[in-house]
Amino acid sequence: MPVFKKLSSFTCLKMKIAVLGGYQTKFGELWYKSLEDLIFEACLGAIKEAGIDKKKIEIAFVGNKLSGNLSNQNHLGALLAELLQINIPVVRTEAACASGGMAVAQACLAIQSGQYDFALVVGAEKMTDLPAEQVSSGLMSAASLAEQQSGFSFVGLYALMAKRYLADFGCQEQDLAQPAVKNHWHASFNPKAQFPFPLTIDKVMGSSLIAEPLRLLECSPISDGAAALVLANPRKVFSEKQVFIKASIQQNDSLSLCKREKITGIKSAKMAAKKAYCQAGLGPQDLSLIEVHDCFSIAEIIALEDLGIYKTGEAYLAERNGEVKLGGKRPVNLSGGLKACGHPVGATGVKQIVEIVNQLKGRAGRRQMVNPLVGLAHNVGGTGGTAIVHILQK
Numbered sequence: 001m002p003v004f005k006k007l008s009s010f011t012c013l014k015m016k017i018a019v020l021g022g023y024q025t026k027f028g029e030l031w032y033k034s035l036e037d038l039i040f041e042a043c044l045g046a047i048k049e050a051g052i053d054k055k056k057i058e059i060a061f062v063g064n065k066l067s068g069n070l071s072n073q074n075h076l077g078a079l080l081a082e083l084l085q086i087n088i089p090v091v092r093t094e095a096a097c098a099s100g101g102m103a104v105a106q107a108c109l110a111i112q113s114g115q116y117d118f119a120l121v122v123g124a125e126k127m128t129d130l131p132a133e134q135v136s137s138g139l140m141s142a143a144s145l146a147e148q149q150s151g152f153s154f155v156g157l158y159a160l161m162a163k164r165y166l167a168d169f170g171c172q173e174q175d176l177a178q179p180a181v182k183n184h185w186h187a188s189f190n191p192k193a194q195f196p197f198p199l200t201i202d203k204v205m206g207s208s209l210i211a212e213p214l215r216l217l218e219c220s221p222i223s224d225g226a227a228a229l230v231l232a233n234p235r236k237v238f239s240e241k242q243v244f245i246k247a248s249i250q251q252n253d254s255l256s257l258c259k260r261e262k263i264t265g266i267k268s269a270k271m272a273a274k275k276a277y278c279q280a281g282l283g284p285q286d287l288s289l290i291e292v293h294d295c296f297s298i299a300e301i302i303a304l305e306d307l308g309i310y311k312t313g314e315a316y317l318a319e320r321n322g323e324v325k326l327g328g329k330r331p332v333n334l335s336g337g338l339k340a341c342g343h344p345v346g347a348t349g350v351k352q353i354v355e356i357v358n359q360l361k362g363r364a365g366r367r368q369m370v371n372p373l374v375g376l377a378h379n380v381g382g383t384g385g386t387a388i389v390h391i392l393q394k
Contacts, residue, residue, distance in 0.1 A: 010275055010278070012275065012278040012279045013112075013279065014246075014279065014281070015108065015112060015245065015246055015247055015248060015279055015280075016234050016244050016245075016246060017107075017108050017111055017112065017231050017232070017233075017234070017245040017248070018231065018232045018233070018234045018236075018237040018242055018243075018244055018245075019229060019231060019232075019242075019243045019244065019245060019353070019357050019392070020049075020050035020051070020052065020118075020230040020231065020232050020237065021045075021046040021047060021048070021049035021050030021051070021052075021228075021229065021230040022046055022049065022227070022228070022229045022230075022353065022354035022357045022358070023041075023042050023043075023044075023045025023046040023048075023049060023227065023228050024042070024045075024192050024225070024226075024227040024351050024355075025038055025041050025042050025045075025192070025225050025226045025227070026191075026192050026225065027192060027193060027194045027223050027224070027341055027342030027343075027344060027347075027351075028194040028223060028224065028342060029128045029194075029223075029224065030126075030128070030224040030225070031128065031129065033126075033224065034071075034126065035067060035071050035124060035125075035126035036079065036083060038124050038126065038224065038225060038226035039062070039076075039079070039080060039083060039122055039124045039226055040083045040084075041226065042122050042124065042227055042228035042347075043080070043083070043084060043120060043122050043228045045228065046120070046122075046229055046230050047120070047228075047230060049230075050230035050232075052118065052230065054084060054086055055086070056117075056118045057086060057118050057119065057120045057230070058088055058116040058117060058118050058119065059088055059089050059090070059091070059107070059116045059119050059120075060077075060080055060081075060086075060088060060089075060090040060091070060119065060120040060121070061090070061091050061092075061093055061103040061104075061106050061107045061110075061119065061120070061121045061122075062076045062077060062080055062090060062091070062092045062093070062103060062122055062123075062124070062346075063092075063093050063094075063095075063100035063101070063102060063103030063104075063121070063122070063123035063124070063346045063347070063349060063350060064076055064092060064093075064094065064099055064123070064124055064125060064346035065094055065095075065096055065097070065099045065125065065138075065139075065142070065345050065346050066125055066127060066135070066138045066139070066346070067125075067126070067346075069134070069137075069138035069141075070126060070127060070129070070130055070134070070135065070138060071126055074092075076090075076092045077089075077090035077091060077092050078090070080122065091106060093106055095250075095381045095386040095388070096139075096142030096345070096381030096382045096385070096386060097142070097293070097295060097343070097345040097348060097349075097379070097380060097381050097382070098293075098349055098379045098380055098381035098386045098387065098388050099123065099345065099346040099349065099381070100121075100123030100227070100345075100346050100347055100348050100349030100350040100351070100379065101250075101348075101349025101350075101352075101377070101379030101390065102250065102349070102379075102381075102386070102388060103122070103123055103349070103350065104121050104229065104231075104245075104248065104349060104350060104353060104388075104390060105248045105249075105250050105388055105390070107119040107120075107121045107229075107231050108231065108245055108248040109248070111231060111232070111233050116233075117232060117233040117235075117236050118230065118231070118232050118233075118236070119230070119231045119232075120228065120229075120230055120231075121228060121229045121230075121231060121350060122226060122227070122229075122350065123226065123227055123228075123344075123346045123347040123348065123349055123350035123351070124225070124226035124227075124344065124346050124347050125223070125224065125225065125226075125344035125345050125346040125347055126224050126344075127222045127223060127224055127344060127345070128222055128223070128224050132222065135222055136153055139153075139154060139345070140152075140153060140154065142154075142381060142382040142385070143157065143255070143256070143382055143383070144255045144256035146256060146258070147256055147257065147258075153211070154295070154296075154383070155210050155211045155214055155219055155296060156211040157257050157383050158211075158214060158295070158296040158298055158299060158383065159210075159211035159212060159213065159214045159296075160257065160263060161263045161264065161298055161299075161302065161383070162176060162213050162214055162296070162297075162298035163212070163213060164262075164264050165264045165298060165301070165302065165313075166213065168264055168313065169264075169312075169313035169314075169316070170313075171301070171313075171316040173205070173213050174201060174205060175301075175316040175319060175320055176213060176214070176215075176218055176297045176298060176301075176316075177201050177204035177215075177217075177218060177297065178201075178297075178316070178319035178320055179218075179294055179297045179300040179301065179319055179332075179333075179337070179339070180199060180204050180217055180218050180297050180339050180340075181198075181199050181200065181201055181204060182319065182324065182325045182332075182333070183294060183300075183333045183336050183337040183339045183340045183341075184197065184198050184199040184336065184339070184340045185198045185199075185325065185326075186325070186326060186331075186333060186334050186335065186336045186337070186367055187335070187336025187337075189326075189365065189366035189367035190336050190341060190365075190367060191365075192335075192341070193335070193336040193340055193341040193342065194221060194223055194225075194336075194340065194341060194342030195221070195336070195339075195340045195341075195342070196336070196340075199217060203217065204217040204218060214296055214297065214298070218296060218297035218298075218339075219295075219296055219297075219339075220294065220295045220296065220337075220338035220339050221339075221342060221343060222343075223342035223343050224344055225342055225344035225347045225351070226344070226347050227347045227350040227351040227353075228350065228354075229350060229353060229354065229357075231245070241361065241394070242394070243356075243357050243360045243361060243392055243393070243394045244392065244393055244394075245391070245392055246279070246281075246282070246391050246392065246393045247275075247276035247277070247278075247279040247280035247282075247389065247390060247391035248276075248279075248388075248389075248390050249272045249273075249275040249276040249279060249388065249389050249390075250272065250386065250387070250388045251268040251269070251271040251272035251275070251386075251387050251388075251389075252268055252385060252386050252387075253266070253267045253268035253384055253385055253387075254385065255382065255385045257383050260384075264302065264312070264313075265302060265305060265306055265312065266302060266303075266306050266380065266383075266384030266387060267384070268380075268384050268385065268386060269303060269306035269307065269378060269380060269384060269389070270306045270307075270308075271387075272387045272388060272389040273306060273308055273376075273378075273389050274308075275389075276376070276389040276390070276391050277308075277391070279391075280391040280393070282374060282391060282393075283308075284307060284308040284309045286373075286374050287309070287330060287374050287375065287376050288330070288359075288369070288371075288372035288373050288374050289330065289331050289332070289334060289356065289359055289369060289372050289375045290304075290307070290309070290330065290331075290332045290333075290375065290376045290377075290378065291332075291333055291334075291335060291337070291352035291353075291355055291356060291375070291376070291377045291378065292304065292307070292332060292333060292337070292378040293338060293348070293378055293379050293380040294333060294337040294338050294339050295338050295343060295380070297339070299380070300319075300332065300333070300337065301315045301316050301319060303378050303380075304318065304324070304332065306378075306387075307376065307378060307389075309330065326367060326369060327369075331369055334355060334359060334364065334367050334369065335351065335352070335355040335367075348379060349377070349388060352378075352379060352390075353377050353390060353392065356375035356376075356377055356392050357392065359372050359375060360372055360373070360375060360392060360393075360394040361394070372394075373394060374392070374393045375391070375392045375393075376389065376390070376391050376392075377389070377390040377391075377392070
């Protein structure tokens, strides 16, 4: 029987979705692979790991933002059906950089509805074949028209958030470099990462200013890549070592930054986290590891506060003292995060969950943490117009 719990006006319907398989392609400048190649590789990898015939899959979801802008292809549902030679409903989801997380959330809802038992999710993006100006223009379509017409880019918008945070909480510019250094160190243990090598504080601080106070090496890159999952009704799974999605919550806020109550936190992420904890019956104290949306260094710091893991204005201290690195109290972005693993925007939200599944199953190689039990994935679109939080447990 479903268990209901109240959180204000929100009813927490308990969730338990089995993750049968997950796969991530290499992230990077993959000029020798097309969008179709990446989608096909990720889907086949996830289906193979799930150990099921593809004919068992009843519905699929594709997370993608830029295929129309950069690949001249918007009909990704039919493309996936053609690539896999399966005649099932396929839904494309778009929520800016949270498109992958949205695809996972929709798949969870489809299974929880009782209409489907097996769902395929793939997030993919092909971003490096065209000039950076064209890519940036496509990305900025996730911002308000006023922000676009003012000449902002997303690094400029996040720079405003960073400047306000520095002014309010005593954080120093050097503290903004800490997430990048940590995430590159984690990525040095991840062969799928775009930048699998460490960085020093001096290297980050010596890189070019892009939008004060954010520097080049505090910004996530333009990337190609894909990740996929096979999800299932838990009643159809007979494994003692299963990982389950225990919460899947989407929340939205204003499109533009100037309409927010404040810019040192993301309200949509805070609300999504509260509802996800309610749905999972867990709290921030139960988390073993977290994958957060570090599109820029300040975004990771703010995310850890939005998720209730640290108090407002204190997460940068945890970055400074090493609490959030491998071997620390609660590791963050063991994959390397968006900064070092890469950020093919439609794939990121799916990749985060693949990473958590690998950690919970003890197969993350040299970046494996000791006996993790619960992981949280935090995926953000734009400057927080969309936020999606998933909680997984083994």
